[in-house]
Amino acid sequence: MVQLKSDNPSFVLHGIDNVKYEDRPVPEISEDQVLIEIAKTGICGSDVHYLKYARIGAFVLEQSMCLGHESSGTVVKLGPKASKSGLKVGSRVALEPGVSCRVCLHCKGGMYELCPDMSFAATPPIIYGTLARYYVLPADLCHPLADTVSFEDGAMMEPLAVGVHSVHTLGKCQSDQNVIVFGAGPVGLLCMAVAKALGARRIIAVDIQQERLDFATSYVATDSFLPPARGADEEPTAYTNRVAELIFSTLDIPARGKGSIDLAIEASGAPTCIQIGMHVLKPAGTYVQVGMGHNLTLPVPFFDVITKELKVVGSFRYGPGDYPLAISLVERGLIDLKPLVTQRYEFKDALEAFETTRAGKDPQGKPVIKCIINPPP
Amino acid sequence: MTVTNGHNGQQQPDLQVAGSNLNVVLTGKETVVLEDRPIPECPKGYVLVKVMATGICGSDLSYYTKGGIGTTVVKAPLVLGHESCGVICKVGEGSGQFNYCVNDSYMASPPTGEWNRLDGTLCQWYACPAVNAVPVPETIAWEQSGSIQPLAIAVQVGRRARLRAHQTVAVFGCGPLGLLCMAVAKAYGARKILAVDISESRLKFAKSYAATHTFSPPRRGQDDEIMSWNRQVAADVLKEIGEEAGVDVVIEASGAEPCMQLGVHLLRTGGTYLQAGMGAPLASFPVLQIATRELNVFGTLRYTSGCFQDAIDLVARGLVDLKPLVTRTFPLKQSEDAFKAVKAGSEIKIVIMNQQ
Numbered sequence: 001m002v003q004l005k006s007d008n009p010s011f012v013l014h015g016i017d018n019v020k021y022e023d024r025p026v027p028e029i030s031e032d033q034v035l036i037e038i039a040k041t042g043i044c045g046s047d048v049h050y051l052k053y054a055r056i057g058a059f060v061l062e063q064s065m066c067l068g069h070e071s072s073g074t075v076v077k078l079g080p081k082a083s084k085s086g087l088k089v090g091s092r093v094a095l096e097p098g099v100s101c102r103v104c105l106h107c108k109g110g111m112y113e114l115c116p117d118m119s120f121a122a123t124p125p126i127i128y129g130t131l132a133r134y135y136v137l138p139a140d141l142c143h144p145l146a147d148t149v150s151f152e153d154g155a156m157m158e159p160l161a162v163g164v165h166s167v168h169t170l171g172k173c174q175s176d177q178n179v180i181v182f183g184a185g186p187v188g189l190l191c192m193a194v195a196k197a198l199g200a201r202r203i204i205a206v207d208i209q210q211e212r213l214d215f216a217t218s219y220v221a222t223d224s225f226l227p228p229a230r231g232a233d234e235e236p237t238a239y240t241n242r243v244a245e246l247i248f249s250t251l252d253i254p255a256r257g258k259g260s261i262d263l264a265i266e267a268s269g270a271p272t273c274i275q276i277g278m279h280v281l282k283p284a285g286t287y288v289q290v291g292m293g294h295n296l297t298l299p300v301p302f303f304d305v306i307t308k309e310l311k312v313v314g315s316f317r318y319g320p321g322d323y324p325l326a327i328s329l330v331e332r333g334l335i336d337l338k339p340l341v342t343q344r345y346e347f348k349d350a351l352e353a354f355e356t357t358r359a360g361k362d363p364q365g366k367p368v369i370k371c372i373i374n375p376p377p
Numbered sequence: 378m379t380v381t382n383g384h385n386g387q388q389q390p391d392l393q394v395a396g397s398n399l400n401v402v403l404t405g406k407e408t409v410v411l412e413d414r415p416i417p418e419c420p421k422g423y424v425l426v427k428v429m430a431t432g433i434c435g436s437d438l439s440y441y442t443k444g445g446i447g448t449t450v451v452k453a454p455l456v457l458g459h460e461s462c463g464v465i466c467k468v469g470e471g472s473g474q475f476n477y478c479v480n481d482s483y484m485a486s487p488p489t490g491e492w493n494r495l496d497g498t499l500c501q502w503y504a505c506p507a508v509n510a511v512p513v514p515e516t517i518a519w520e521q522s523g524s525i526q527p528l529a530i531a532v533q534v535g536r537r538a539r540l541r542a543h544q545t546v547a548v549f550g551c552g553p554l555g556l557l558c559m560a561v562a563k564a565y566g567a568r569k570i571l572a573v574d575i576s577e578s579r580l581k582f583a584k585s586y587a588a589t590h591t592f593s594p595p596r597r598g599q600d601d602e603i604m605s606w607n608r609q610v611a612a613d614v615l616k617e618i619g620e621e622a623g624v625d626v627v628i629e630a631s632g633a634e635p636c637m638q639l640g641v642h643l644l645r646t647g648g649t650y651l652q653a654g655m656g657a658p659l660a661s662f663p664v665l666q667i668a669t670r671e672l673n674v675f676g677t678l679r680y681t682s683g684c685f686q687d688a689i690d691l692v693a694r695g696l697v698d699l700k701p702l703v704t705r706t707f708p709l710k711q712s713e714d715a716f717k718a719v720k721a722g723s724e725i726k727i728v729i730m731n732q733q
Contacts, residue, residue, distance in 0.1 A: 103508045108682035 002076045002089055004035075004134075009376035010066045011131035011350045016054045019351060024066065027128075027136045034087055034142055035077035036095060036135050038375045039151035042070035044159065044186075047122065048358045059124045068131030068373075069097040069121035072154025075142065076134075085139035092149075093142035094157035095130060096323050097121035113165075113319040131350060133376045143323045146331045152372055153330055156190075156337045159370075160326040161318035163190035166290040168198060169322060170313045171263050175199030178253070178261050181221075182277055183268030183291050184212035186370050189219060189340060191265045191290070196220045197334035204251060204261075206273065211367055219339055223251050227276070240272055240301075244279035256282050269293020275301050283308040290315040343371045390427060390732065392466045394502075400456045401499035401712040401729075406444045409457070409713050417504040424510050425467035426503045428731040430706075432460035432523035433719050435552070435655075437497075441716045458499030462513060462522035463731070469507070499712060501731050511685040514693050520706055521692065521699035523728035524553070528688040528697060530653075531557035533680040535565060538626050538651040542566030545624040547643050548588075550631030550654055551579035553726045556702060558628045558653065559587035564696040571618055571643075573636065582725065586701055590618045594639060603638060604663065611642035623648060632656025641666050649673045702726045708733035 010024045029035050046056060047067050054061040075091040087093070100107045100115035107115050122129035128136075145154045167173045179195040181188050184207040192203045204223040205216035213224035225247055230239040247253060254260050260282035266274055269291035277287055278301045287310055305312060329335045343362055345353040353371040356362045400412045419425040437457050444451050513522055531554065540546065546562045548555045551574040559570050571590045572583035580591040592614050597606050615621050623645030629637055632654035641650060641663045650672055667674055691697040704724045707715035709731045719727050 105682050 002037075004076060007376075008133045009347065010129070010133075011068065011347070012064050012066050013050060013054070013061065014064045015061070017051065019051065019067070020064075021348075022064075024132065026134050029077060029079045029082075029136050031079050032081040032085070032138050032140070033079040033136050034075050034082050034085075034139050036071075036073040036093065036137065036142065037076045038071050038073040038130055038133060038135055039092075040072050040155040040375070041068045041130050041373045042155045042159070043068075043353050043357045043371045043373065044070055045357070048354050050122070051354050052358070055124075061124050063125070063127055065122060065124060065127045066129035066132055067122045068129040069123070070155050070158040071095045071097070071130035071135070072145065072151045072157070073130075073135065073375075078139070082139040085142075087139050087142060087144070091142070092145045092147075092151070092154065094145055094154040094323065094327060095121075095135065095137060096141040096143060096161070096318075097130065097137070097158065098317065099138060099141065111319055113317045131347075131373065143327055145327065149327065149331055152341055153337045155372060156340065156370065157323060157326050157330075159186055160190050160194070160330070160335070160337070161322040162187055162290065162315075163194045164322045164326045164329075165318040166265055166267075166288050166315040167191050167194040167263070168325060169319065170315050171265060171286055171288045173198050173200060173263055176201045177263055178202040178204070178259065179263045179265065180204040180206060180247075180261050180277065180280060181265045181267060182206045182270070182273035183266070184209075184216040184221075184224075185267065186340065187290060188265070188267035189216060189369065191267055192216060192220045193335045193337075194329065195263075195265075197329045200263075204247075204253075206247075206276075207268075215367070215369070225251065227272070230272075236272070236275075236299075240275040240279060243272070243276050247276070247280050253280070255280075261285060264288070265290060267291040269296065271295075271298045274298070278304040278310060278312075281308065281310055284310070286311040286313070288313050288315050340369045341372050342366060342369045345371060345373045347374055347376045349373075390429065390464050392427070392464065394425065394427075394466050396501070398500060398502045399709055400496070400501075401458065401709065402454050403440060403451060403457050404454045407442060407716075409441070409716065411710065411712070414500070416502045419467045419469040419504055421470045422507055423469040423504045424465045424507050425469070426461075426463040426505050426510065427466050428461050428463040428498055428501055428503050430462055430519040430523035431458045431499050431729045431731055432527065432703075433458075433715060433727045433729065434460055434527065435554075438716065438719050442720060456496035456499055458497035458729070460523055460526035461498035461503070461731070462519065462525065463503065465510065469504075499709065499729065499731070501709070511689065513689055517689070517692055518700075519730065520703045520728050524557075524699045524702055524726055525685065525688055525692070527553055527726075528557050528560075528691070528699065529680040529684040530554065530677075531561045532684040532687045532691070534558050534628060534651060534653050534677050535561045536681070536684070537675050537677040538628060538649050540565045540567065540626060543568050544626055545569040545571075545620050546626045546628065547571040547573060547624045547640065548628045548630055549573045549636040549640055550629070550633075551576065551583040552630065553702060554653060555628070555630035556583060556586055556725065557697075558630055559583060560697045561691070562626075562628075563587045564691050569618060569620065569624070571614070571624065573639075574631075579725075582701075592617075594635070597635065603661075607639050607642045607663075610639060615643065620645075622646075625649065626651065628653055630654045634660045637662055641672065644670070644672055646670045647672070649675065652676050703728050706730050 008024045008026045012022045072094050098120040100112040101117040179200045181192050184205045195203050202222045205221035206225045207213050217224050227243045264277035264281050264287045266277050266289045398414050398416045400414050402412050544567045546567045548559050570588045572588035573592045574580050584591050626649045627640040628651045629640050630653045703726050706728045
C-alpha cells in the first residue's frame with residue numbers, strides 16, 4: 001500500500017507569462033480511473049505557446065490551467081473498475097493525456113483523435129496538466145512500460161506517438177522506402193526515428209539550421225540538406241522549384257522510379273517546405289502534414305498534387321495503436337530516445353525549461369531538443 | 378414543413394409513463410410466458426422507451442426452439458427480442474447532451490453484451506442507454522421500424538463487401554437477411570443482382586423486391602464430384618445471366634454448405650466472398666479456388682458505428698422499402714403464435730407490435 005502525499009504542487013498558468021506554483025487538491029478517482037504519481041515531464045512547443053500567448057488558435061485560456069502533457073509515472077491508486085486493465089499499484093506507465101468521449105462516431109469509428117469532445121491535458125477548457133505531483137486518467141490510457149524503459153523514455157512516448165501516427169499509421173511507411181522529413185526539431189527527429197525503425201532505406205533531414213542537421217545525421221538520418229537562402233529578387237515559385245532540383249542533384253535522387261522519394265513528412269509548418277515536399281515526391285507518393293506553422297492558410301502546389309496523384313493527409317496527435325507501437329519500438333531497441341534529452345530541470349525551475357525551449361538554446365549555448373522536468377520532491 | 382398527425386398517419390402514442398409492462402419471457406424450450414413487470418427506472422445516461430414494434434430474427438427463433446445459438450446457451454428466464462423501435466417518454470439525467478426530448482421516436486437497440494444476462498426488448502417499456510438510441514423520422518411506420526436493425530446488418534455487409542455502383546452481386550438465401558443485402562446492393566447501384574434459393578416462392582419475392590435475376594440450383598447427385606459439379610452449374614448460370622467471367626461479389630446469407638461451394642465458383646478472379654449466413658460451425662470450403670484465383674474472403678458480424686444511421690437514411694430517402702418485407706404482424710399478447718409462424722417459415726419478416 002503506497003502512502004499518498006497530501007499535497008499536489010502544480011505549475012499553473014494564469015495568463016501570458018504568468019505562472020504560479022499552487023497546491024491543488026489531490027484529485028479523486030472513480031470507476032475505471034487510476035491515480036498516477038508523475039515521474040518525468042517533457043515540454044513541447046505547444047506548452048511554450050500557451051505561456052507566451054495564452055491561446056493556440058481556437059483554444060483560448062479562460063481559467064488558470066496546470067501545464068504539461070508529456071509524462072510518465074507510477075500508478076498509486078486504482079478505481080474500483082480499473083483492476084481489470086492489468087495495472088497494479090506500482091505499475092510504471094506512459095500517460096496518454098487525451099480522454100475522448102468514447103461514444104461519438106469518431107471514437108467508435110477508430111479515429112478517437114478527432115473526437116470533438118476530447119479532454120486533453122493542458123488544453124483549454126481543461127484545467128489539469130501533468131506538471132504536478134498527481135494526475136488522473138482512465139486505466140486504458142496508462143500504457144505499461146517495461147523495466148528496461150526509463151521514465152524519461154516514458155515521458156517521450158507522447159511526442160513519439162505523434163511520430164508513429166504520422167509516419168506509420170497515416171504515412172504507411174514501408175521497409176526500403178525513401179523518406180524526406182522537413183524540420184529537424186523534436187517531432188521531425190522522432191518521425192525520422194520511426195522511419196528508421198520501420199526499415200526506411202534513406203531518411204533525408206531538411207532544416208535551415210546546420211546544427212540541427214548535424215544532430216539529425218548523428219542520430220538517425222542517412223542524409224541531410226540545408227536549403228540555400230532565397231534570392232532577393234527570386235520569385236517564391238522559382239525558388240522552391242530550384243531547391244527541389246538541388247535536392248535531386250546533390251543527393252542523387254530521381255524524380256520517379258527506383259530511389260525516388262516515397263514519403264514526405266512535413267514537421268516544420270514552413271510554407272516553402274510544404275511546396276518543396278510536394279515537388280520532390282514521386283508520382284503517387286504520400287505527403288503528411290504534421291507541423292503546425294504560424295500561418296497555415298497558404299499557397300500549395302496543387303499542380304503536383306493533381307498530376308502526380310499525391311496522397312495528402314493531415315496528422316493530428318495519435319490514435320488507436322500508436323502508443324503501443326511507440327513503446328514497442330523503444331522496448332525492442334529499434335528507437336533510442338536518450339540522445340534527445342538535452343536538458344534536465346528540477347520542478348522549482350520549470351519556468352527555465354520553458355524559456356530554454358523557446359530560445360532553442362540554454363544559457364550555456366547548448367541547443368535544445370527536449371527538456372525534461374522532474375516532479376515536485 | 379408539414380407536421381404529420383403521428384407516425385405515417387398512425388395515431389401518436391400516449392406518452393404518459395403508465396400502464397402495463399408485459400414482457401415475453403422464454404422459460405424453456407418452445408415455452409414463452411407473458412409477465413407484467415414494473416416499468417423500469419430511467420437511470421443517468423439512459424432513456425425510457427415505450428416499445429412500439431419488434432422484429433423477430435433467426436437468432437430469436439433459435440433461442441425459442443433450441444434454447445440457444447451456437448455455443449451460447451440460455452441458462453435462466455430471458456426476455457427475447459432485440460430489433461425494436463419506440464418512443465422516448467422519459468430522459469435520464471445526463472442524456473440531455475444528445476438532444477433527445479420526450480416525444481421523439483427512436484430505434485432502441487439494447488447494448489450487445491452477454492446475451493444470457495441481458496433481457497431483450499419484447500416488452501412494453503425498455504430503459505436503454507441514450508447512446509444506443511438512434512433517431513428515426515416519423516415518416517417510417519412502426520411496423521417497418523422493426524426491420525431497421527437487420528437492415529443495419531445489411532449495411533455492414535455492404536461495407537465489408539465493399540459494395541458499390543455497377544457491380545454484379547450474387548446473394549445466396551432469400552430470407553430477410555439476403556433480401557436486405559439485395560436491397561442495399563440495389564440502393565448502392567449494383568447493375569445485376571442474382572438471387573439464389575431453393576424455394577421458388579422466395580425467389581419470386583426476391584425478383585419482385587430487389588433482384589434482377591433468380592436461380593434455383595439443382596440438387597447435386599451422390600455420384601457427382603463436388604468441384605466439377607459446381608464448376609458446371611456455375612458456368613451454366615453465369616452464361617445465362619451474361620457474366621461468364623464471374624460476378625464481383627458473392628454474399629452468402631444462407632449458412633448452407635452447398636451454397637458456399639457454389640458461391641465460390643460464381644466469383645470472378647479477385648472477387649469478394651462474404652460470409653454473412655450462420656450455419657454449421659465447420660464446412661467444406663473450396664480453398665484451392667481462394668488461393669489460385671486470389672479471392673477475398675470476409676466474415677461479417679452485426680454492424681459498426683454509423684450503420685444504423687445509414688440504414689435509417691436509406692429508408693427515409695426511399696432507397697430501400699421495408700414495407701414489402703414485413704408480411705405479417707402479431708400483437709405482443711400473441712407472441713407465441715408469432716414464434717410458431719416464424720418457425721413455419723411461410724412469412725418473410727414478422728414484426729410484433731408491443732403495445733397490442
